[in-house]
Each structure stands twice: as C-alpha cells, then as structure tokens.
Amino acid sequence: MQRRVLIVVFPGFQLLDMAGPADVFGTATLIRRDAYQVEVGSVSGGHVTAGNGVPVVTRPLAEVTEPVDTLLVAGGPSVPERLADTALVGQIARLAGGARRTASVCSGAFLLAEAGLLDRRRATTHWLVADDLRSRYSGVDVDADPLYIEDGDVWTSAGVLSGVDLALALVARDHGHGLARNVARGLVVYLHRPGGQSQFSTAMRALTPRSEPLRELQGYIDANPAADLSVPALAARAGMSQRHFSRVFTAQTGMSPGRYVERSRADTPRRLLEVTGLPLDAVARESGLGSPETLYRVFRRHWRISPGDHRRRFQSKER
Template sequence: MDRRTVVVIFEGFQLLDLAGPADVFATANLLTRADGYDLEVAAVRAGQVSAQNGIVALARTPLAGLTGPIDTLLVVGGLTLSACPADRELVAEIARLAPHCRRITSVCNGAFLLAAAGLLTGRRATTHWLAADRLAAGYPQVRVDADAIYVKDANVWTSAGVTAGIDLALALVAEDHGHELARQVARGLVVYLQRPGGQSQFSTPMRASTPPSERFRELQAFIDDNPTGDLSVPALARRSAMSERHFSRLFTAQTGMSPGRYVERSRAEAARRRLEVTADPLDRIARESGLGGPETLYRIFRRHWRISPGDYRRRFHAEEL
C-alpha cells in the first residue's frame, strides 16, 4: 500500500516547504514500486491557497474532512507564522489528526503549529534559526535545538528552515526504504543526502544581547574592532575601571554571556568574515583574528558551526565578479 502523506498548508505558506519534500517523495515513487507516497494537500478550507511568493497551490481536501489512518502528517511553515497568533481552527485540526498519524512532521516554523497543538510538549525540536529563540520563549516546555537540520523525537520530526524540508524528507525516505533509495533520490535532485554541519553555518553573526549600558555597548564595539588585542578579563576589567569579579558579573548580566565567551565568539566572527571575503591562508586568518593558530581556528569552527574552516570557505567564499 502507498503511504498516505498529508501536507498541511495555509495562506502565506512557504512554497519550498511544500515543493521540496513533495519532489523528494515523488522522486522516491519513481524509483520504487512498493510502499510509495500518496500525497494529499490539505488546508482549513479546500480550494486555492496562496503561498507567500504569490504562487497559488490547490488544497483539494479540507482538514475537517480528513480521517485516519494517515502515515505522515507534514505541516509547512510561513514567513510570518512565528510572529503571529496561530489560526485556532488550523491548530485544532492538526491536534485532532495527530492521534491518527503514524508520523508527525513539520518544516521550518511549522514547528510553531505543532507546539500550539501540544505535540512538542516535553520533546526536543528544531525550527528555522531565526525563529528558534521565539519558539523557546513561547513554548518553554519544548527543548529547542537551534542548530539541528532536523530532529526526530519518537514519532515527531521537526526540521530547520526552508530547504531543510528536503533533508527531512530524505531522512523519512531513508527510514521507510533504506539509505540506498534515499541516496538515489538525493543524487537525482542534486542535493546532499546528509549535509555537513548544522544550520548555524548559514546564520547571521552569533548574537549577544545589546547591553542597556552605553559603557558596555562601547566595550563590545572595542572587542569587535580589536580581535588581536589583549581581551583577557583582567585587561577588560581595567578598561572598565572595575574589579575583575564585578566586571564579569555585570558583563554577563548585560550581554547574556561571559566576557570570555563573547571574546571567543567575536574572534570567530572575525575569522568567518575573512574566510568569506579573502583568499588569505588559514594561519594568517587565525593570527589576525586573535585565534593564534590554525589548530585553534579549526577547533572553534567545529565547536560553533560543526564544519572545518576549509569547508566553510568552499561554501561561502564570495568570488569577485
């Protein structure tokens, strides 16, 4: 029997959240004759549903008309979803269908709809890196992993932003049919079967809270502008005319991280920018970013972005036109 797969969409949804997984499943269907995927697109009301980019999809089935059993329920995301109250009817229908599904999944900030339906309570989950803090703040009972490309917790799967829906769908195919079929699908779609690293490699610079105190805002700017300087706690405390203990306590309270952690992140960001825009060798980048040598640069990149500096440069270096 084909695996009944219901994709839930809504006005303003992200088209790639639907199209990416749908093409993975369709490609898998071409390569296997048994237990393929029978896709249904559903919305609160049947009919035309506009994606955020203006393209219209057709939801043939109203959610209220669906009954079980369902193999996989896939809830897509949308650019404004995490910032707006969830549609109560949409959430209620997702909650109603969940007990009849073998597997429940979301793409991008579709995780907010699963959370609102109570399906992520006590679970580990992920979402787009831009929305991870809001998911954690709005649903403290969810263990949010802001770096994961996708997360499986029992029968509930969540994925990171947008194209990560393809990674998620490939993982579902691998679970259903084995890694060889998933590998064939990935080759056909010219994507990674499992991309290296987490989603933090795609994020904007690692953030600290903006301090309310002008003194600490100026100190942050000084640290960012002087990666090779003496940025030890004693030196920064002297610059701030405070004892080391008092300085460390206030800096952490103002920025949300310790001085040492902020300095490491600032230097890592300096190295990341140089990897993107220069062809300098790694030892020079490490030295001029305040990281000492290539070994430290490698260790910090593996810790923060789960890839090597060389891999990062190959993906994100901007060649001059």
C-alpha cells in the same frame, strides 16, 4: 501499500516548505511505485496562496478521515497570525493523533507546539525564530543547531530547505538509504545530510567583518586550513599586534580567531570525506587537524557523527 503523506498549508505559507518534501516523496515514488501518496490540505480546501503569491490546490482537512502515515506541517511568514486559528490548530492535533508520525518544516514547529505536540519534546526550527519558540512554549526543549530532530514519533526541521533533508531522512527510514541517495541524485541535491549536522557552516555562523583586511583574512583561513593559522601568524598577516587583532576579529566576526579557525577546519574534512577517497590521515592533514585522532574528536564535536560513518553514508560516487 503506499504511505499516505499529508502536507498542511495555510495562506502565506512558505512554498519551499511544501514543495521540497513533496518532490522528495514524489521522486521516491517515481523510483519505487508503491512508496508514497502525497496530498496537500488546508482548513478550507481549494486554492491557498503561498507567501510568494503562488496558489496551490488543497483538500479540506476536515474531509481527511482515512489513515495518515506522515503528517507534515509547513511553516511560513504568516505563522504568527495562524497560531490563533483554532480550526487549523485543532485539525493538526486531530490528524496527528491518528498519524504514525508528525513532522514540521521551519516555523511549522510553532503550529505543532500550539497543538500541544511538542510538550516535553526536543525540537528545532529556523535559527532566527528559535528564541521565540523557546520563550513562547516553555515546555519545549528547543535546540536551534541541528538540521532536524527526531523525538519519538515527532520530527522537526530547521529553515526552509532543511525540509528536503528531513524528507530524505524519512525516506531512508522507510525504504533504506539506497533509495534516499537515489532520490537526492534525481533532484540534484548535493547529499543527504544527517540531522545532527549544524544549520550553519562556519561562514554562516560568523559575521562578515567591516574591515576589508579582516574579510580577506577570513577568506584566507577558509581556503587554507592546513596553513599556520595561529593567532601570532594571523595577526602578522593582518598587520596588527596579537592583542589588538584578537579584540578586533572577535568584535567584527562574533567569535574569537581560535574558534573561527576550529570551525573552519571542521568544515573542510566534511567536504573532503564526501567528494574524495583520501584516507583519514590525509584528510586530517589537508584539514589542518594533524592526526586522525584529532579529526575524529573535532568531527564528532561539530557534526555529531564519526568521519568513517559520514563517508560511508554520504560520499558521492561521482567524484
């Protein structure tokens, strides 16, 4: 029996918040015919225009009386003004009460919170609006770092394309990782990422330095994780004293040199595990981490999964 997925939208929603998950569920159904039935609903039904001007045909939410397996609420730039839409919030609350699970993409978490669905739950959203979610809804345990979070029967995800990661995780939960991997390949998505992975790569976490020498040094660090990246070595490369270098680097990137190096070295083994067959000791050396033991500690701290588990779940067979 097909699992019914209802995606809730509203005027000004983020098109990718709807289209990304819809394509994941749709591709799963092309591979396995009985996987999902996807519908898009809104308060009034009919054509609803996304924030980028693209219209989408929707079904009135009040007409949805049959069981819903997965209720998924999109986000978008118009969410702040939609929080006062009692009809929308009320329909979300009603439909969630009968759904097996409820999920949101990006700022759709605000609508779940407004409907009372995130009270005393851990949740995530786009990092840009996480502080607003935290301050507006004190009963929600907001974690702005993960790509997606599962807390009981409620799932929340981070910004925009993390909705694809969320949907792939739901497919994996329903039908196994094999189908989720095949869907990812069909959509030419790089890999199905675990929810515990951070929303940010090292480059995204750090500010871009104003100084050209520091921008070049930042690129050098990312490209050469196994090099000597100690503060004395980096300061010498930048032509500065160690004290001045540390102060300027921290001021212009938002993190200390040592913290930037550690995060950059944490990014490298993730890529190597996904696209190479190198043994763990070689991955550790290539990443500048020295030993498998250090690799394990750093990997668990940054990506919340062991190196071996990450490789087994997400390695591309097309390397």
